[in-house]
Amino acid sequence: MAITEENPGYKWVGTRPIRPDGLEKVTGKARFGADLALPGMLHGKVVRSPHAHAEIVSIDTSAAEAMPGVKAVITGADFPDLAANGAHAGDIDVATNTIARDKVLYEGHVVAAVAAITREQAEAAAKAVEITYEVLPHVLTVDEAMADGAPLLHDGMITKGVDPAPEDPSNIASKILHERGDLDQGFGEADSVVEREFTTKPVHQGYIEPHAAVADANSDGRANLWCSSQGHFQMRAYTATVLGVSPGNIKVTAAEIGGGFGGKTVIYLEPLAVRLSQRAGRPVKLVMDRDEVFRATGPTSGTRIKVKMGATKDGKMTAAEVWMAYEAGAYAGSPVGAAGMTAIACYDIPNFVVEGYDVVCNKPRVAAYRAPGAPMAAFAVESVVDELARNLEIDPIDIRLANAAVEGTQASYGPKFPRIGFVETLEAIKDHPNYSEELGPNQGRGVSAGFWFNAGMMSSATVHINENGTATVVTGSPDIGGSRQSMALMAAEELGIPYESIKPVVADTETVGFNDVTGGSRVTLATGAAVVDACRLVVEDLRSRAAKTWDVELDQVEWVEGQAQHIDGAQPPLSLGDLAKKSGRTGGPISANASLNSRGVGAGFSTQLCDVEVDPETGVTRVIRYLTAQDAGRAISPDYVEGQMQGGVVQGIGWALNEEYIHDTDGVMENPSFLDYRIPVASDLPMIDCSIVEVPNPAHPYGVRGVGEVGIVPPMAAVGNAINDAVDVRMTELPMSPIKVLEAITDQSD
Amino acid sequence: MARVHFSAGLRELTGGQAEVDVEGSTVRRIVAELDEMFPGIGERLSEASSVAIDGEIFTDAELEPVEENAEVHFLDIFQGG
Structure with missing residues (x-):
């Protein structure tokens, strides 16, 4: 670990204890979305469009309703027409993406759903729903969608941001x-001026656990919902909107989650499960197959990006011109906005134009995926930076250091950067032994860098002190990357008691205050700040109780290592356990709540170094060494920080070399399984070496920045730059699959 | 007065002006003031923007205080994963 600023010597923060959810997960006791079973529960099945673009002429559910075991069949007509009710356009899109009304916009778009006693009965009934379509011409890429005379997905879509x-x-x-x-x-x-054009394909977040939801609706209009999500408060809000009910009528419990990476910040099954349960009068479970996950849940955008950059012979970048078009899928909302803000944010470039377009097409609506929008832009920009360095015969780290954004740099997206750690990540790579490791034949080395904002947003936490002096830390942030351990470590540090004495809990929407989604790398920062605030309230309360017990003024009591101490040693210390045991005598239970809209978000930077070996006869690229350096601000839980860094890199390597959505000419996805959509597995990869850089965020009590996202920004260019170093071909299309690499090598030698 | 900076995408609503000095002690007051100066910009800023005040980015910043001489940037909306 590269400690770049002095570590204040915390007792718990920065340690590597056993994870609090580990035992339940390795013994199979942890309950994921599909694990819940309720008495009388029915099984649901969703009916999906086989067409990429079509009018729904008619739906006949009568045959399905008459089948054995079937208890409910629903269509779009069973939901409120938000458009007719004058709802916000974004809410209408969420509702019609959940279940189509007049028109389907992609293969896999939901048209109906059934609930039956067994899953087999539900599947049979789903096949019996008769739907008549009028197939429409479709567009699958930004090029097709932006062409003159292209078929339109939405008749009223007028481009925003253009004057007139x-x-x-x-x-x-x-x-x-x-x-x-x-x-x-x-x-x-x-x-030197380099100009290149790049294309990337849609890729999926690839979480191992498919979407799942169980709903149990009551006759009074209330419902309980259990689901796999990155934010059960957001699931509640979206579900209520689609159903046209008050959020207070729905209680959502977050199941354990088997991966999300941004893709579980949106709803798919939840309103369908509630409506089926209401119609059937029994609980209903809906679980997606992998096939459905690919066909109907959010990948991230396919893109076309053009980059032109210039630099002087001493490596100073003088100008950058970036044009980008991002697929949004069926509804507006690609991450091109973030792409535009992040594309050149690593660098201080005096002259630039960054232009981007959000383009709808007949594919599933895109969803967030780690640092949404930034990785594709970085693939393009960082490839061109590498080429500039080669042309100018400058070390790839040195050219980045010569232009690196630092504190006070006016970011390309507007404001000046506060204290950031980009330079420190570059230096960590340059100082690492991997940077000077000797390369063999057909091996090459690539460098790339990336930026992500990170986020703050709203969080709540409650801390209860139990009667034996242990503590329960309650938040509403689903734990997708180790946040329970981070919460427990910060609480242990604040309260001065052992990590093992703290139980971190993720509570349902009726048990803890509001929390925004677990996304944007925000939970350790924002929910962590709420936990720290609640702990400090508890400590104040404990000091006050000790002062009362000793009959002294509050300022004569300090809290040291889990016990109240008289500043002059005039009284024997009172431990947290002592005070908890006698809490009834000093005011009652010891507990505190804290809620906040987080301030002081700290930006994240990552620099990565990739070594590959390319087989010039097959085009197969093998990653042989990989090093990632990332500014965590402060690594509360270094194990989990490294896990996030490694996870981002591995997903990026998959994006670089293997992963892509493949559609046939009818717009039907041809590879909706992990057999044909190949994500990297452990045996494909070397150990991903991590260098945690710590440039503390001055606005957070422990200096946290957030680590979940920026790690996926640099890998595609790092791999591409390494391939270029190995076999002297510049790859501009993702994935850099063997056939494309071989073609590039062959073209070059012709 | 705070100095408000507009991205190139917003300048279509400001007649090409890149920055303007505005009175206002909160983001809401600044947006209201800007809407007086550039009719229609208020809706756009309220709907689809995060705000950076002296380099610190906020969402839902309507009531966030803005100090005298602060630098304010309205940013495109973005989502984390």
């Missing part, structure tokens, strides 16, 4: 633009 507003609708939902300085002047000052 276009008169005619198109598939371009919006345009974003950032610019500074004088582009012509900047390129005129450059000694």
